[in-house]
Amino acid sequence: MRYLPNTDADRKEMLAAIGVDSVDDLFATIPEKVRLGRPLELPGALSEMELVGHMRRLAAENVSLDECVSFLGAGVYDHYIPAAVDHMLTRGEFYTAYTPYQPEVSQGTLQAIFEFQTLVTQLTGMDVANASMYDGSTAMAEAALMAGRVKRKGERVLISEAVHPEYRTVVGTYIHSLGWTMDVVPAVDGATDVSALREALDDDVVAVLVQNPNFFGVVESMEELADLSGDMGKAQLIVACDPISLAVLKPPGQYGADIVVGEGQPLGNPMSYGGPYLGFFASTQKNIRAMPGRVIGQTTDVDGTRGYVMTLQTREQHIRRERATSNICTNEALNALAATVYLSLMGQEGLREVAEHTTQKAHYAARAIADLDGYGLRFDRPFFKEFAVQCPRPAREIVAALLEDGIMAGVDLGRFDDSLEDVLLVAVTEKRSKEEIDRLVAGLEGSA
Amino acid sequence: MTREGEGRKLQVKEPLIFELSSPGRRGVRLGPLDVPEEPMDALLPAEALREEEIGILGVAEVDVVRHFVKLSQMNHGVDTGFYPLGSCTMKYNPKVNEDVSRLPGFAHLHPYQPDHTVQGALQLLHETEKYLCEIAGMERATLQPAAGAHGELAGIMLIRAYHEDRGEDRDVIIVPDSAHGTNPATAAMAGYRTVEVPSDERGCVDIEALRAIVDENVAGLMLTNPNTLGVFDESILEIAEIIHGVGGLLYYDGANANAILGYSRPGDMGFDIVHFNLHKTFGTPHGGGGPGSGPIAVVPELVPYLPAPLVECNDDGYHLCWDIPKSIGQVRAFTGNFGVVLKAYAYIRSHGPDGLKAVSGDAVLNANYLMEALKAHYYLPFDRTCMHEFVLSGRWQKREHGVATVDIAKALLDYDIHPPTVYFPLIVEEALMIEPTETESRETLDAFIDAMIQIAEDAAEDPERLHEAPMHTPVRRLDESGAARSPVVCWQPVDEADASDA
Numbered sequence: 027m028r029y030l031p032n033t034d035a036d037r038k039e040m041l042a043a044i045g046v047d048s049v050d051d052l053f054a055t056i057p058e059k060v061r062l063g064r065p066l067e068l069p070g071a072l073s074e075m076e077l078v079g080h081m082r083r084l085a086a087e088n089v090s091l092d093e094c095v096s097f098l099g100a101g102v103y104d105h106y107i108p109a110a111v112d113h114m115l116t117r118g119e120f121y122t123a124y125t126p127y128q129p130e131v132s133q134g135t136l137q138a139i140f141e142f143q144t145l146v147t148q149l150t151g152m153d154v155a156n157a158s159m160y161d162g163s164t165a166m167a168e169a170a171l172m173a174g175r176v177k178r179k180g181e182r183v184l185i186s187e188a189v190h191p192e193y194r195t196v197v198g199t200y201i202h203s204l205g206w207t208m209d210v211v212p213a214v215d216g217a218t219d220v221s222a223l224r225e226a227l228d229d230d231v232v233a234v235l236v237q238n239p240n241f242f243g244v245v246e247s248m249e250e251l252a253d254l255s256g257d258m259g260k261a262q263l264i265v266a267c268d269p270i271s272l273a274v275l276k277p278p279g280q281y282g283a284d285i286v287v288g289e290g291q292p293l294g295n296p297m298s299y300g301g302p303y304l305g306f307f308a309s310t311q312k313n314i315r316a317m318p319g320r321v322i323g324q325t326t327d328v329d330g331t332r333g334y335v336m337t338l339q340t341r342e343q344h345i346r347r348e349r350a351t352s353n354i355c356t357n358e359a360l361n362a363l364a365a366t367v368y369l370s371l372m373g374q375e376g377l378r379e380v381a382e383h384t385t386q387k388a389h390y391a392a393r394a395i396a397d398l399d400g401y402g403l404r405f406d407r408p409f410f411k412e413f414a415v416q417c418p419r420p421a422r423e424i425v426a427a428l429l430e431d432g433i434m435a436g437v438d439l440g441r442f443d444d445s446l447e448d449v450l451l452v453a454v455t456e457k458r459s460k461e462e463i464d465r466l467v468a469g470l471e472g473s474a
Numbered sequence: 475m476t477r478e479g480e481g482r483k484l485q486v487k488e489p490l491i492f493e494l495s496s497p498g499r500r501g502v503r504l505g506p507l508d509v510p511e512e513p514m515d516a517l518l519p520a521e522a523l524r525e526e527e528i529g530i531l532g533v534a535e536v537d538v539v540r541h542f543v544k545l546s547q548m549n550h551g552v553d554t555g556f557y558p559l560g561s562c563t564m565k566y567n568p569k570v571n572e573d574v575s576r577l578p579g580f581a582h583l584h585p586y587q588p589d590h591t592v593q594g595a596l597q598l599l600h601e602t603e604k605y606l607c608e609i610a611g612m613e614r615a616t617l618q619p620a621a622g623a624h625g626e627l628a629g630i631m632l633i634r635a636y637h638e639d640r641g642e643d644r645d646v647i648i649v650p651d652s653a654h655g656t657n658p659a660t661a662a663m664a665g666y667r668t669v670e671v672p673s674d675e676r677g678c679v680d681i682e683a684l685r686a687i688v689d690e691n692v693a694g695l696m697l698t699n700p701n702t703l704g705v706f707d708e709s710i711l712e713i714a715e716i717i718h719g720v721g722g723l724l725y726y727d728g729a730n731a732n733a734i735l736g737y738s739r740p741g742d743m744g745f746d747i748v749h750f751n752l753h754k755t756f757g758t759p760h761g762g763g764g765p766g767s768g769p770i771a772v773v774p775e776l777v778p779y780l781p782a783p784l785v786e787c788n789d790d791g792y793h794l795c796w797d798i799p800k801s802i803g804q805v806r807a808f809t810g811n812f813g814v815v816l817k818a819y820a821y822i823r824s825h826g827p828d829g830l831k832a833v834s835g836d837a838v839l840n841a842n843y844l845m846e847a848l849k850a851h852y853y854l855p856f857d858r859t860c861m862h863e864f865v866l867s868g869r870w871q872k873r874e875h876g877v878a879t880v881d882i883a884k885a886l887l888d889y890d891i892h893p894p895t896v897y898f899p900l901i902v903e904e905a906l907m908i909e910p911t912e913t914e915s916r917e918t919l920d921a922f923i924d925a926m927i928q929i930a931e932d933a934a935e936d937p938e939r940l941h942e943a944p945m946h947t948p949v950r951r952l953d954e955s956g957a958a959r960s961p962v963v964c965w966q967p968v969d970e971a972d973a974s975d976a
Contacts, residue, residue, distance in 0.1 A: 028824050029566055029757075030836050031915035037836075040843045040916060046859075049835040052842055053737050055706045055859055060743045066736050067608050071826030074570050081820060085579025087594025089587065098584040101807065108502045110539055112576070118553025119546035122567050124760035127559070127895075129954075130887050130947040134545035135762035141491050144964035148529035154963050157763070160620035163807035171663070192807040199781070199803030203631055203665040245522050274514065276524050289807075299595050300585035300808030301620065302765030314961060320763065324965075325957035331487070333949035337957040343623070343659035344898070348668045353659035356621035356753065360761030367542055370491045371501030373532030379504050382514060389517050390509035408518050425588065437586045460508040 028071070091297070095462045096434040097391075099412045099453020100241070101162065101190050102300070103292045105270060105380065106457050107368070111294045114367045121360055125320070129335045130327075135359060136334035139322045142366045149272040150286040151279025152308035157320035158362040159354065162289030163193040165305030166235060166266050167200035168318045168352055169285040172309075173233035173262035174204070175316045175351065176284075180232040180261070181206040186218040188240035191442040193266065197235065206232075216242040216405030216414060220250040224257060234258065237266040238278065242451065243388075243412030244405055248281040255282025269293050269306065269365075271410045273374070273381035285309045294368025295361050304361035315341060318352030383456035384411045387463060391454045394467040400474040404449050412453040414439065418474045421450040427473040433466055488544045492965050495531035501538050529967075548948040549762070550892050556918050558844075560863045560895035560907025561654065561702060563732045563754035568824065571757070571817040580816055585808040589793040596792030599809065600785040602819045603769075609830070610726075610748040611741020612771035616780045618810040622729060623656040625749030625768030626696070628781060628805045630664035632747060632772060633694045633723050635779040635802045642721070644693035650679055652703060652899040654729060657696045666693060673901055677703040677856040679713055688720045698727035699743065700734070700861035702899040702907065704841065714744025723747065723776075731755045732911070733838055733862035736831030746773045756818035767814035781805050836912035837862040840919060844910055847923045851930040855902050862911075866894075868904035877933040877940050879904040884951065885932065887944035889925040 032040070037049065046052060053061075072080060096104050115121060119134060126132030139157045146155035159165035170183050183201060185194055187210050198208045211223045218236055227234070234254070238246040255263045262284040267275075270292045278286045290304040291297070309317060315338060323337030343350040369377065388411040396403050400418035417424050421438035428435040440447030454463065515523060533541070550557065557564035575581065583592055603615045619625035630647065637644050647661035651670050658668040669687055674680040678701070695717045700706045707713070717724055726745040732755045740748045752758050753766035760766070772780065782801050783794040794809070825833060838861050845864040849857065852866040868879035883893035883906070895907040910919060932939050944950060 028829060029568060029913050030832060031913065032836050032839070036916045037839060040839055044839075044842045044846045046842075049839050052835075052838045052859055052861075055708060055861075056734075056738050057708050057711070059711060060738050062611075062737060062739055062742065066827040066830060068605055068827045068830070069823065071829045072823050074824070077570060077820055077824055078574060080823065081574040081816075082577065082579075084594040084598055085574075085577040087597065088579045088583055089591035090578040090582045091584060091587075092578045092582050096584060098586050100586055102585055104582075104584070106504075108535075110501070110535055114539070114542040114546070116572065117543065117546040119549040119551045121572075121759045121761050122551035122553040122564075123549045123762045124557075124559060124562055124564060125763035128550070128883065128887065128893055129952050130884070130944050130949055131548075131550035131892065132762075133948050134547065134549035137488065137490070137548070138542070138545055138762075140963070140965070144490075144492065145530065147964045154961075160624060161806055161808075164620070164624070164805070190807070192804060195804045196807060199631065199805060202803070203634060203663070205665060245518060248522055272524065273528065274518070274524055275522055296581040296813070297584050298581050298813040299583040299592065301806075301811040302767075302813050304765075314963070321961070321963055323957040324962040325953045327949040327952045329950055331949050333952045335952050335954050335957050337954070337961055337963070339958070342655075344655040346659070347655050348658035348662040350655070350659040350662070353623045353627060353656050353663050354621070355623045355656050356751075356760075356764040356766040358620070358761075358765045359763035360759075361765055363542075363762065366491075367538065369530060370495075370533055370538045370541070371535060373495065373500055373530055374528035375532055376500055376502055376504075377528065383504055383507055385514065385517055386507055386511055387509050389512065408522065410518070429588065429591070434584070434587065441586075456504055463509070 094432040094434055095465060097436045097452045097454060097466060098434050100437040100451055101289055102297050103453060103455055104297060104457055105292045105455050107294050107296065108371050110371055111364055111367045115360060115364055120363060126336060129333065133333060136322050138363050138366050139359060140324065140334050142362045143322060145366060145369050146306045146308050149269055149277065150308045151277030152286050153311040154314050155306065155308040156317050157322055158357045158359065159305030159307050159319055160358060161301065161303045161305045162266060162287060163196040165287035165307045166193050166264065167197045169264045169287050170197055170201055170233045170235060172285060172316050172318060173264065176262055176313055177232045177260045180230045182230045183208050183233045183235060184211050184223055184226050184231055185235040186211050186213060188213040188216065188218050188242060189235060189237045190241045216244045216407050218246055220247065220254050224254055227258065231261045233262045233264050235264045239268060239271055239410040242405060242414045243409040244407040245275065245410055248276055252281040270381050270384065273377040274385060275410065290361065290365045293365035295364050302358055302361055304358035304365060316351060319354050320357060380456050384454065387456065387458055388413065388454040391452065391463045391466065395470060398471050398474065401470060411455060412451060415450045415452055417448045417450050420447045424450060424473050428469040431469055433469050435466060488541060490965050491533060491541055492530060494537055494541060495533045497531050499532035499534050501533055501535040555890045556914060556922055557892040558894050558908050558910045559892060560909040561729050563909060563911055565757055565911040566913035567757055567759040568821065571820040574820055575813050575817050590791065593791050595812065596785050598816055598819050600787055600792055602815055603785065605822050606750060606769055607771050609735060610771040611739030612748055613774040614777045614780060615769050615771035617769045617815050618781050618806050619768040619770060620806055620811050621764060621766040622749055622751040622768040623660060624805060625770045626656055626660040626727065627663060629725050629747040629749055629770045630660055631802045632776050632779045634664060636723065636776055637693055639800060644691050646691045647693055648687065648695040650697060651901050652701050653696060654702065654727060657727060677705040678707040678709060681709055681712060684713065684716055688716055690720055692717065692720050692722040694723040694725055696725040696727055698730045700730050703856050703865050704860040704863040705856055706861055710743045729754060730862060733834055735834040736827060737834055746776060752814055752818040757821040758814050758817040765811050765814050767811040783809065833912050840910040840912060840914060844908060844919055844923065848926055851927050863907060863909035865899065865902050866906040866908065867902050868906060871930065871933040872904050875933045875937045877937045879906055881940040881943065882906065882929055885929045885940050885943040886925060888946050891922060891925055
C-alpha cells in the first residue's frame with residue numbers, strides 16, 4: 027500500500043505486542059451499529075504513474091493562463107513569480123512542518139514570519155502585523171470583528187460599494203452571526219462617496235470598510251479618507267489594499283487607517299484557481315492585543331541568543347477558548363513565506379519597478395482602449411493597474427469573442443451587478459507586453 | 475542508548491533579511507519598459523504617491539536563497555524526522571502531489587475564468603466533494619473553508635441558518651471539556667454561548683450530565699469522535715438522540731478523522747455536519763502552519779444553507795452555481811484553497827477505498843503499539859484500546875522527580891523527535907498527546923519508545939539534565955513571557971546615532 031511502511035510481518039509482531047489478533051480487533055470499541063459494513067464507494071487506487079497521467083489529463087481540460095493572454099484581475103493578479111520563490115517553498119523543512127509550537131526546532135518558520143510581519147508593516151505604514159489570515163476577504167471580516175472589540179460598543183459596520191463584492195459578502199456573512207448589521211454606502215463614479223459615509227456614521231458604527239485601490243481599480247481620495255478618520259471617534263477605519271500598489275501609493279497608515287488588510291497573493295503566489303492565498307493584517311501598537319491570529323515576537327534563549335516565538339498567545343483559542351479574539355488556528359504560513367521570499371528578491375527598488383511598470387502598462391492600455399470607437403473608460407478617476415471599460419455591448423459577449431483569439435479580456439462585471447453588464451474590468455500587470463496589450467486593443471476594436 | 479541528536483545539530487545563526495540588505499543590490503530585475511513612459515505624477519495624483527522608502531533595500535539572489543535555506547535548516551518537519559504531534563496528524567506528504575499541484579493547468583488558473591475554460595478544475599472539485607461525502611456519510615459539501623477552524627465557523631453558521639429558517643432563536647452550543655480550543659472559540663465567534671459538558675471516568679461524554687444541560691436553547695453540540703483522548707465514544711448514538719431530541723444539531727470536528735476512514739462514518743453516527751482537515755487526514759502538507767483546507771459536508775436538511783458557489787454538473791458540463799437563495803453567503807472569496815484540495819484529491823485517488831481503510835488501520839495499530847510500550851513508564855489515565863492517538867500524563871515524573879511535561883518535551887528535541895502535543899487536552903494533568911500516524915515504520919516507533927524510556931530514566935536519575943534540555947537545537951529554551959510582556963513583533967532599523975551612543 028502506498029506510503030505505509032508496515033509489512034504484514036511487522037503488523038503481526040506489533041499486534042502480538044499489543045495482545046490482539048487483528049487490526050480489526052482494535053476497532054472493537056466502535057459499536058456495530060455505526061460501523062460501515064461495506065467498502066467505501068470510491069474509485070480504485072492509482073499507482074503514482076497512473077495518477078500523474080490522470081492529473082495531467084484533468085489539467086489539460088483547463089485553459090491555463092500560460093496558454094493565453096490574460097487581463098483578469100478583480101483581486102487576483104498575474105504578477106511575475108521569480109523562480110527562486112518556489113525553490114524555497116519546496117524545502118521539506120518548511121512545508122512539512124506545522125505551527126511552530128516548539129520554537130527551538132521551528133526557528134526557520136518563526137524568523138521567516140517575523141520577517142513577513144516586518145515587511146507588512148513597512149508596506150502598510152502600520153506599527154504591527156500578524157502572521158497571516160486565510161485571504162484578503164477573511165482578513166477584512168476579522169478586521170470588522172476586531173473593530174467591535176476595540177470600540178466595545180456598537181453593532182453596525184459601513185462598507186463602501188466599491189469594495190470587492192465577494193469581500194462584502196464575506197464580511198456580511200461573518201457579522202450576521204453576531205447580530206450586527208452592514209450598510210453599503212454607495213460609490214459615485216467608481217469612488218466611495220465619503221460624504222455619504224460621514225452622514226451614515228453614528229455611535230453604533232464600529233467600523234468603516236473601504237478598499238484602495240478599490241474594486242474598480244480606482245485610487246480613492248486619501249485626503250477625504252484622512253478627514254473622515256478624524257471624525258470617527260473610536261470606530262475603526264479599515265482599508266483593504268493591493269500590496270503591490272503600496273510601492274507607489276501612499277501607505278494607509280498615513281491617511282488614518284486603523285487596520286490595514288489585503289490579499290497577499292500578488293506577492294509571489296500563483297493564482298491557483300482561487301487559493302491558497304494569504305491575508306495580511308496590520309494595525310496600530312495600541313490595538314495589538316485585540317488582533318486576531320498568530321503573532322510572532324522576538325526574544326532570547328537561556329544563552330542570550332536572539333530567537334523568535336509565538337507571542338501574545340493569551341489572545342488565542344488554544345488558551346482563551348471562548349474568549350479568544352478569533353478561532354483561527356491554521357493560517358497561511360507557507361504563502362506568507364512565499365511573499366517574504368518574493369519581497370526579499372525584489373527589494374524596495376524591484377517592487378517599485380514592478381508597480382511602476384504595472385502602472386505604465388495599465389495606463390497605456392487604458393489610453394488605447396479609450397480611443398476606440400464605441401469604448402470608453404467608465405469612470406473618470408485615477409487608477410493603478412485596473413480600470414473599468416464601458417463596452418458597446420454586454421461584456422460577456424466581448425469576453426467570449428476575445429477568448430477565440432486566446433485573450434482573456436477581463437472580468438465581466440455583469441456577473442456581480444446587472445446594471446454593469448456592459449462593463450469590463452481590465453487588469454494589466456508588468457507581465458503584459460506592449461504587443462499583448464496591442465492585441466487586446468485590436469481584439470476589442472474587432473468586437474465592437 | 476545514545477541521544478541521537480547530540481553534537482550533530484547544525485548550529486546556525488542567521489541574520490534577519492533586513493540585516494543582509496544593502497542599497498543597489500537586487501535579486502530580480504525586470505526588462506526595459508516597452509510602452510511609452512509617462513511621469514508617474516502624470517498618471518496618478520501627486521498627493522497619492524508614496525514618498526518614503528519601504529524598508530527592505532535589496533539582497534542578491536544567491537544570498538536570498540542561502541538565507542532561506544539556512545532558515546529551513548532550523549526547522550523540524552515530517553521530512554526531517556518523527557513528528558507525533560497529537561491531533562495534528564503529521565503524516566508523510568506525498569511528493570507526487572506537490573508536483574501535480576504545480577502543473578500550469580492547475581496553478582495558473584484565475585478564479586474568474588469562464589467555467590468552460592476550467593472544466594478539469596471543476597470536475598476535480600466536484601469529484602472531491604463526492605468522495606468526501608461518501609467518506610463522511612453526507613449529502614453535499616463545500617470546499618470553501620480554508621482551514622479546520624474555518625470549517626467549524628461555516629458549520630456553526632449553518633446551524634444558525636437552519637434554526638433561523640425555522641423561526642427558532644437558540645443560543646447555546648455544547649462542547650465537551652476535552653474539546654479542541656477552536657470549538658468554543660468558534661461558537662463564540664458565531665454568536666453562541668458555550669456550555670461545557672464534562673467527560674466521564676472513561677473519557678467519554680458524561681451522558682447524565684448531558685441530559686441535565688440540554689433544553690430547547692441548544693442549537694448544537696460539537697464533538698470529535700474519537701475524541702481528543704483518542705477514545706471512541708461508544709454512546710454516540712445516544713448522544714445524537716439526546717441532542718436531536720431537543721431539536722439541536724450535531725457537529726463533527728474532523729480533526730481526528732484519520733482513525734475511522736472506511737470503518738465508520740460520522741453520518742452513520744448521527745452527525746449533521748462534518749469538517750475534514752485535508753492537511754491532516756488527506757496528506758496535504760501543513761506548510762509550517764498552513765495553508766490547510768477545511769471542507770464541510772452536511773446532511774440533506776442543511777444543503778440549502780451551504781455557502782456559494784457550489785459546483786454543479788449538467789449536460790453542458792460543470793459550472794459554478796452562485797444562486798443559492800437560503801445560503802449563509804460566503805466564508806471566503808472564491809472557491810477555497812483549490813491548490814490544497816487538489817492534493818487531497820490526488821491522495822484519495824492514490825489510496826482508493828482499501829488504501830484509505832488501511833491508513834486508519836495502521837494509524838490505530840501504530841498508536842496502540844506505542845501506548846502498550848509506554849504505559850509502564852508514564853501514567854496512562856485512560857487505559858483502554860485507543861484509536862489513532864492516546865494521551866499519557868507526566869504526573870509520575872512531576873510528582874516524584876519534579877520533571878514537568880515541558881521538560882520531557884524539550885528532552886525529545888535532543889533526539890531529533892518533535893514532541894507530542896503537550897498540556898492538552900486540559901482534563902489530563904501534564905498531558906502528552908501522541909499521534910504517530912500510519913506513515914511511520916516500526917523502527918521509527920521503536921526509536922521513539924527508546925527515547926521516551928531513556929527520558930523517564932533520566933527523570934529519575936538526572937532530572938537536572940531534563941530541566942536544561944534542549945542542548946543541541948539551533949536555539950535553546952526561549953523567554954516566552956518576556957516576549958509577551960513587551961512584544962517586539964517587527965524588526966526596527968538600529969538608529970545609527972543611538973548605536974554610537976551605546
